[in-house]
Amino acid sequence: MRPWIASVLLLIAFLSIWQLLTASSGGPAANIDPEYARLAGQSASPEKTGAIPTPVAVGKRGYELLINAFDSSNPNNLGIAWHLLYSLGRVLLGYVLAVLVAVPLGFALGLAPRLYQALNPFIQVLRPVSPLAWMPLALYVFRDSSVSTIFIIFICAIWPMLINTAVGASAVRPEWVNVSRVFGVGRLEHIVRIVFPASMPMIMTGMRISIGIAWFVIVAAEMVGAQSGIGYFIWNEWNNLQIASMIVAIVLIGMIGLALDVGLSWTARRLSFRE
Amino acid sequence: MASVDVRDVSMAFAGNGRPFVALDRIGLSVRDGEFVCLIGHSGCGKSTLLNLIAGLLLPTGGAILCGGAPVKGPGPDRAMVFQSHALLPWMTCVENVELGIRQAFRNRLSKAEMRVKAEQTLRLVHLDHAIQKYPYEISGGMKQRVGIARALATEPRVLLLDEPFGALDALTRSSLQDELIRVIEKTRSTVVMVTHDIDEAILLADRVVMMTNGPAARIGDVLDISLPRPRDRIELASNARYGDYRRQMLDFLYRKQSVQAASGA
Numbered sequence: 060m061r062p063w064i065a066s067v068l069l070l071i072a073f074l075s076i077w078q079l080l081t082a083s084s085g086g087p088a089a090n091i092d093p094e095y096a097r098l099a100g101q102s103a104s105p106e107k108t109g110a111i112p113t114p115v116a117v118g119k120r121g122y123e124l125l126i127n128a129f130d131s132s133n134p135n136n137l138g139i140a141w142h143l144l145y146s147l148g149r150v151l152l153g154y155v156l157a158v159l160v161a162v163p164l165g166f167a168l169g170l171a172p173r174l175y176q177a178l179n180p181f182i183q184v185l186r187p188v189s190p191l192a193w194m195p196l197a198l199y200v201f202r203d204s205s206v207s208t209i210f211i212i213f214i215c216a217i218w219p220m221l222i223n224t225a226v227g228a229s230a231v232r233p234e235w236v237n238v239s240r241v242f243g244v245g246r247l248e249h250i251v252r253i254v255f256p257a258s259m260p261m262i263m264t265g266m267r268i269s270i271g272i273a274w275f276v277i278v279a280a281e282m283v284g285a286q287s288g289i290g291y292f293i294w295n296e297w298n299n300l301q302i303a304s305m306i307v308a309i310v311l312i313g314m315i316g317l318a319l320d321v322g323l324s325w326t327a328r329r330l331s332f333r334e
Numbered sequence: 335m336a337s338v339d340v341r342d343v344s345m346a347f348a349g350n351g352r353p354f355v356a357l358d359r360i361g362l363s364v365r366d367g368e369f370v371c372l373i374g375h376s377g378c379g380k381s382t383l384l385n386l387i388a389g390l391l392l393p394t395g396g397a398i399l400c401g402g403a404p405v406k407g408p409g410p411d412r413a414m415v416f417q418s419h420a421l422l423p424w425m426t427c428v429e430n431v432e433l434g435i436r437q438a439f440r441n442r443l444s445k446a447e448m449r450v451k452a453e454q455t456l457r458l459v460h461l462d463h464a465i466q467k468y469p470y471e472i473s474g475g476m477k478q479r480v481g482i483a484r485a486l487a488t489e490p491r492v493l494l495l496d497e498p499f500g501a502l503d504a505l506t507r508s509s510l511q512d513e514l515i516r517v518i519e520k521t522r523s524t525v526v527m528v529t530h531d532i533d534e535a536i537l538l539a540d541r542v543v544m545m546t547n548g549p550a551a552r553i554g555d556v557l558d559i560s561l562p563r564p565r566d567r568i569e570l571a572s573n574a575r576y577g578d579y580r581r582q583m584l585d586f587l588y589r590k591q592s593v594q595a596a597s598g599a
Contacts, residue, residue, distance in 0.1 A: 234420040240407075241388055241414045242488065243437040252433075256424040332424035333470045 074114045081113040112303040120303035121310075139292060143311065146281060146288040149205065150273045153212025157269065160213075161220035162262060168221070169228025169258070170250070182221065190215035190276045194283050208280040208288070215276045216269040223265025227258025256332060263327035270323055274316045337401060337492050337524040338364040338387055344395030345382055356382045358550035359396065362543060364492070369518065369525045371535040373583070374545035374554075375591060380528045381417075383545075384496050387526060388414050401491050410438045413485035414494040417501065419477040421469040421484075428452045428465045431484045438488035455487040456480070458517060475506035482514065486521060493518075495527035499534065508567065511537060519564065532583045535559075536576060537567055544586045555586055 112120070128140035168175040190211045197207035231254055239249045281290025289308055296304040340362040346353040356379040364370050372380040385391045387398055389408040398405040400412060413434065421430050431452040439448060456465050459479040464472050469480070478498055485493055499507040511534060518525060529535050535542045539559050546554040559579060561570065570576045 234416055234418055235422060237390060237414075237416065238420050238422065238433075240390060241412070242434040242484075243408060243410055244433065245437075252425075253422065256422070259424075332422075333468065334423050 077114050081111050110302065112306070117303045117306045120301075121307040124304060124307055137287065139289075139308070139311070142287060142289045142292040143315065145285075146277050146290065147315070149208050149281075149288065150212055150270075150277050153209040154216050154270060154273050156209070157213045157216035157220060157273075158266065161217045161265070161269075162224050165221045165224025165262075165265075166228050166250075166254075166258075168225035169230075170254070172229065175225060175229070182218070185214075186218045186222075191279055191283060194280060198284050204284045204286060208277065208285055211280045212273045212277060216273045219268040219272065220262070220265040223261045223268070224258065227261025227265075228254050230261075231257040260327070260331045263323070263331060267320060267323045267327065270319050271316065274312075274319055278312060336363045336399070337366050337368070338362070338526065339399040339402075340383070340387070340396070341399070342396035343383075343386060343393045343398060345379070345386060345391065346394045353394075355550045356548055357386075357393075358552050360551075360553055362553065364524060364526060367522050367524055369538055369540045370527070371539035371542045372526065372528045372545060373530060373532070373535050373542055373587070374551065375547055375587065376530060377548055378545045379548045379551040380545055381496055384414075384494050384526060384528050387492070388412055388494050410488060411491040412494055413488045413490035413492075414496065415478070415481045415485045415498045417497045419469070419474070419481045421477055421480055423469050426466050426468055427456060427461065427472070427480045430469070430480055431455055431487050434484050434488045438490075452483075452487060455483040458486070458520070459483045459513060473506075475502055475510060478502065478510060479513065482510075482517070486517065486523070489521075491524060493523045493525045495525060497528050497530065500530070507534075512567075514538065515564065532580060532587070533567075535583070536561070536579050537565055537570065542579075542583065544583065547591050554590065555582075557582060 124139045128138045130136075130138035131141060168178060193211055193214055194207065197210045198204065201207050201210065235253055235257055238244075239253050244253065277288065278290035278293065281288035282294045285291045289312060293305050293308045296302075296308070340360055343357060343360045344355065345357040346355045348354075360383060362370075372383060374380050382391065386393050387400070387405065389405045389412065392406075400409070405412075421427075422433070425433065428449070429452075432448055435443070435448045435451055439451070443451065453465055456462070459482055461476060461479055461483065464476055464480070469477055472480075478501075481498065499510050502510065515538065525538075527538065536559055542557040542559060543553055544555045544557065545551050557579060561573065561575060
C-alpha cells in the first residue's frame with residue numbers, strides 16, 4: 060500500500076471517530092464545562108451542540124470563514140485572510156530584519172574566532188530566553204503592539220541563523236581553504252566565492268529553523284499583545300466560544316507553516332551546491 | 335639550475351606536551367624540468383614535505399627555495415593537485431580552472447583571454463565535453479583531470495602532486511598516468527609528486543626519493559630512473575632495468591622499513 064493511501068485512511072478514521080464522539084455525546088448545551096460557564100459568564104452563549112463541535116460543523120465554519128476571508132466591511136470583525144496576512148507580514152518583517160543582522164554578523168563571527176569567543180557568552184544567555192519574556196518589555200519600549208510583535212519575531216528568529224552562519228563560515232572544508240591559499244585567492248574573493256557558497260547549506264538550514272520558530276511564536280505573541288493577526292483571531296474566537304473557528308485557524312496555521320518550510324527548503328536546494 | 339631547493343628542513347608539530355617531529359633535516363634539490371617522486375609508507379611525512387614546498391606549512395628548521403627565492407607561503411610559482419580533487423562544487427569545471435588563472439595572470443590577461451586559456455587547458459586533458467559541467471556531473475577520474483588542468487593552467491614553475499591518483503580505480507589511474515606523461519612532455523613542467531605506488535613512481539619519475547618511516551622521517555635512499563622516454567607501460571613490463579628498480583624499491587619499503595611500518599600502523 061502506498062503511504063499516501065494510508066494517510067488518507069488515517070485521516071478518515073480520525074474524522075469518523077471525532078464525529079462519533081462529538082455527535083453522540085451531544086446533549087444540547089447540557090455538558091458545557093461548569094468551570095467554563097462560570098468563567099465566561101452570561102456573555103458567552105454556548106452553541107447548541109456539545110463543547111467540542113463535530114468535524115462537519117468545523118467544515119461548515121471553515122467554509123463560512125473562507126468565503127468571507129477577505130471581508131473588511133466591519134473593522135471589528137475582519138476576514139480570516141486579513142488576520143493571516145497581518146501575521147505573515149509581521150513574521151516576514153521580523154524575519155527579514157533578523158536575516159539582515161544574523162547573516163553578516165554570523166559571517167563576521169565565523170571568520171573572526173576571537174570575536175565569536177567574545178560574543179558567545181551573550182549569545183548563550185540570550186538564546187534560551189523565551190521570546191514571550193520580551194513581550195512586556197517590548198510593549199513598554201515601543202508603545203506599539205505591532206512593532207513589539209515584529210521585535211519578538213526578530214529576537215527569536217535571529218539565533219539559529221546567527222549560530223548556523225557562524226559555524227558554516229568557520230567550518231569550510233580544509234581542502235577548499237587550501238585551494239584558495241595555493242592559488243593565491245585574495246581575502247575578499249575568498250569570502251565571496253568560497254566561504255559564502257561553502258556555508259550556504261548551513262545558512263539555509265538556519266533560515267529554515269528560524270522561519271519555523273517565527274511562525275510558532277507569532278501566534279503566542281499576538282495572543283498576548285495585538286489587535287489583529289491569527290493569534291488574536293484565535294483568542295478572540297475563544298472569548299466568543301467559537302470553538303469551530305479556533306479549530307479552523309489551527310489547521311490553517313499548520314498549512315501555512317508547512318508552506319513556508321517547503322518554500323524555504325526548495326530555495327535551499329536551488330541555492331546550495333550539489334556533490 | 336634548481337627549481338626547488340629543500341635545505342636541511344625539519345618540521346615539528348606542537349603536540350600534547352612535547353612537539354611531534356615529522357621531518358628531520360631533509361635535503362633535496364629538484365632540477366628544472368625534472369620529475370621527482372616522493373615515496374614512503376603512509377604517515378612518513380611525504381605529504382608534509384609537499385605542503386612545505388607549497389608553502390601551506392612553514393618549516394620549523396631549515397629553508398626551502400623555489401627558483402632561488404625563499405618560500406614564505408603559497409605563491410603562483412607553485413601549483414598543487416590535491417589527493418581529493420578539491421574542486422569547488424558550486425563552480426563549473428571551467429570556472430574552477432579559471433579561479434587559479436585569475437590569480438596567476440591578474441592584470442596580464444583580459445577576462446575573455448582567461449576563459450580561453452581555461453578552456454584550452456581543459457582540452458589539453460581531454461575534457462572538451464565537460465567544460466560547462468559541474469563537478470557532480472562528472473566521474474572521479476574526470477574530476478582529477480580538472481584538478482590537473484587547474485594547476486597546469488597557472489603555468490607554475492613547479493607542479494606539486496599529492497597522490498593525485500590514489501583514490502581512483504586501477505584502469506582510470508593508468509589512463510590518467512598516461513595523460514600526465516603526455517601533458518608533462520608538452521609543457522616540460524617540473525614536478526614533485528607524492529605517491530605510494532611503486533609502478534607509478536618508476537613509470538613517471540626521473541628520480542625517486544624514498545623516505546624512512548616517521549616520526550622524524552628522513553630521506554632513506556634516492557633512485558635515479560634512467561629509462562628512456564617516452565615510456566610505455568607495456569614495454570616497461572619486459573624491461574630488465576624496470577624489474578631491477580622495482581626490486582630495489584620493494585627491498586627498501588618492505589625489508590628496511592617494514593617493521594616500523596607495522597608498529598606505526
